[in-house]
Amino acid sequence: MNILQILAICGMLAPIIYTVMWILGGIMLDEYSHIRDDVSSLYAVGAPKRWLFQILMILSSVLLLAFSIGLHWGINNGEGSIIGPILFIISAFLGVIVASFFPLDEGGELVTLRGKMHLILIVLSGIICIASMVILWLLTKSLEGWIGFAWFSFASAIVALILVAISGIFAGGEHMGLVERFMVSYYQIYYFVISLMMFINN
Template sequence: MNFKVLRIYVDSYKIVLNNGSVSKIYLLHICYIKRNKEYLYSMRTIFMKRFEKHTMPLGMVGVIVYILHTVIGNLLWDEYNPITMDISSLTAVGAPNAELLKIFTGIYSICTILFVAGLIVKAFRKYHFLVRTGYIVMMIMELISLFGYSIFPLTGDKTDMNFQNIMHIIVTVAVVFTTITSGFILAFGYLKQENVYRLGRFILVMVIIITVTGATNPIGIGKGLNILGLTERLVIYSLQFMMFVLSFYYTFNNKEKEYTLE
């Protein structure tokens, strides 16, 4: 056996002998860890299994928190119009209740990033490179969203094309592009594996809906329809629905909860 010694130390103990005298004994302790490949692989597998188990439900939690932030923000701001005003206006600089709503978006970001991290771990364990790539691109999207919107929130007057608002738009374009890209990669990746073919079809339908509704944003702005809030919600809520279903599937599907050492 191949062992690695971690620590050596000595403990002393006092004992009372039959004649009433006191004596001291010393015990040598050697802490070691088995160093062979089977043990290390087993420990890694246990960690991955627990990580997957605890991160899969976070997708649903994140979606619920995100929807709550849009609903609560709308209820607390009397002048807010969800048809004409985009979601980012709720947390824009100077918006009422922006600091409160940022707590919700912060929780959402943490839950979603951990959820996608769990999906990446699962993909590397079970699926081929397309699914792995899809979830890595999705993680890039989540990180861009987290840091981009935190650093460049909308200013009070979103029609003012200052540096901050321009960067906010660039972040939005990057998020939309990586969302659509990851969706198509995942759809085709799942479709190539027979046991998750239906999941692939679902993702394909959702990413097509996201793409089509996403195209209505610039069209509506170009035609002066003043429905940015509505068209943006069609995109965002479609994405959130897809994330919720993925989380639900991997949390409650009995076959997916099985974990075998391969």
């Protein structure tokens, strides 16, 4: 097993840990609702067992960042444009920053600058990730072993953009948590698939 495959395993573990985190939230916290509450509320200021969920969130984000650092070299031995992988790194890095320093305010609210920065950085990270999906489609659509992924990446950019828009519509509503989970789960699937592709092709 080489270093790129190890980084790919990090990438595959990241979405698993993230998903386990919010599932645990629903199991451990009676007042927490997957239908109503967003994932970030699990580690908001003053949230019950916040330390556990924040640790899991940081771990997931750091693993994804580790994977993203090797992505350029994991695709066609580093030949071709570096733009897509760089955008992926930026998106993953923002995830680490948010998880570490910008939790939501108490009750999952957006009151302080810190809480508002949480939302701003999360949205920015998501948009940058969508842009990387498009660039990675262009980068891989002619590469042997990556062509199927290329079209998955292109379709993922469209699906993610639609889900982000729908999540915005439902923000603050009774079904915000449910809609958000469809969105974040699609991102997690993408992270797992691209990590698996890097593992297989290296």
